[in-house]
Amino acid sequence: xxxxxxxxxxxxxxxxxxxxxxxxxxxxxxxxxxxxxxxxxxxxxxxxxxxxxxxxxxxxxxxxxxxxxxxxxxxxxxxxxxxxxxxxxxxxxxxxxxxxxxxxxxxxxxxxxxxxxxxxxxxxxxxxxxxxxxxxxxxxxxxxxxxxxxxxxxxxxxxxxxxxxxxxxxxxxxxxxxxxxxxxxxxxxxxxxxxxxxxxxxxxxxxxxxxxxxxxxxxxxxxxxxxxx
Numbered sequence: 155x156x157x158x159x160x161x162x163x164x165x166x167x168x169x170x171x172x173x174x175x176x177x178x179x180x181x182x183x184x185x186x187x188x189x190x191x192x193x194x195x196x197x198x199x200x201x202x203x204x205x206x207x208x209x210x211x212x213x214x215x216x217x218x219x220x221x222x223x224x225x226x227x228x229x230x231x232x233x234x235x236x237x238x239x240x241x242x243x244x245x246x247x248x249x250x251x252x253x254x255x256x257x258x259x260x261x262x263x264x265x266x267x268x269x270x271x272x273x274x275x276x277x278x279x280x281x282x283x284x285x286x287x288x289x290x291x292x293x294x295x296x297x298x299x300x301x302x303x304x305x306x307x308x309x310x311x312x313x314x315x316x317x318x319x320x321x322x323x324x325x326x327x328x329x330x331x332x333x334x335x336x337x338x339x340x341x342x343x344x345x346x347x348x349x350x351x352x353x354x355x356x357x358x359x360x361x362x363x364x365x366x367x368x369x370x371x372x373x374x375x376x377x378x379x380x381x382x383x
Contacts, residue, residue, distance in 0.1 A: 269293055269294070269295065271292060272299075273291065273381060273382045274289075274381045274383065275288070275292065275301070275381070276378045276381070277303070277358060277360060277376040277377060277378040278378055279307075279375065279376055282374065282375050283308070283374075283375030283376050286308040286376055287305075287307060287376070288306065288360070288376055289304060290302045298347050298348055299349075299351075300345060300347060301332055301333075301346040301347065302344075302345055303344050304343055304344075305337065305342050305343075305344055308360075309337065310337045311337060311338065311362070315364055316363050316365065317334065317335050317336065317363070318331060318360070319332045319333050319334070319335075319344075319346040319358065320332060320361065320371060322355060322356070322359045322377075323354060323355045329359075330348065330355070332348045332358075333347055334363070352380055356379055356380060357377055357379055357380065358378060358380055359374055360374075
């Protein structure tokens with residue numbers, strides 16, 4: 155590998171690296187990759203691998219020679235491996251995902267990809283959204299701006315309706331949709347995405363919309379300023 159990326163083969167090495175990274179574009183573009191791993195994740199992965207290893211040992215057929223764990227048949231060995239490897243692969247995938255996130259969060263040498271929040275959000279209810287609220291932050295994820303908010307008091311949208319997030323420029327009257335959600339799954343975490351620079355917009359707004367309608371926005375339920383850091 156060192157020979158490929160040195161001297162006249164540097165371009166080839168760069169192309170190979172770009173091809174490898176392209177395979178992981180979707181994974182690395184996920185907000186979950188950049189979040190801190192859950193507490194104790196490493197211990198849980200190790201414990202799971204150990205359980206799989208112990209179960210595998212118990213499932214192995216016994217022989218008179220304890221030093222030789224020979225499968226009864228080749229088919230038995232194949233079935234055992236098909237059962238074991240998916241669990242190990244899942245554990246390994248979790249380690250790789252969070253390792254990639256930790257590596258890339260360090261950013262380039264010039265710090266362009268620190269992924270630190272660049273703005274804070276606090277949304278308060280209008281008369282139509284009484285009892286609801288939301289707060290969160292905005293992260294520059296490279297491919298766009300990830301808008302992460304925790305929503306409280308907003309009921310699940312009825313069938314045929316949904317909620318929509320918007321960036322709003324009060325000076326120009328411009329509205330830009332940053333995603334839709336419905337709150338029917340019981341999770342209060344919502345991730346919206348903006349492909350436009352948030353520096354042009356002063357507000358984040360959440361509206362109630364009717365499926366199939368076009369033109370303009372619906373009733374405003376939550377609104378609040380983007381407080382840049």
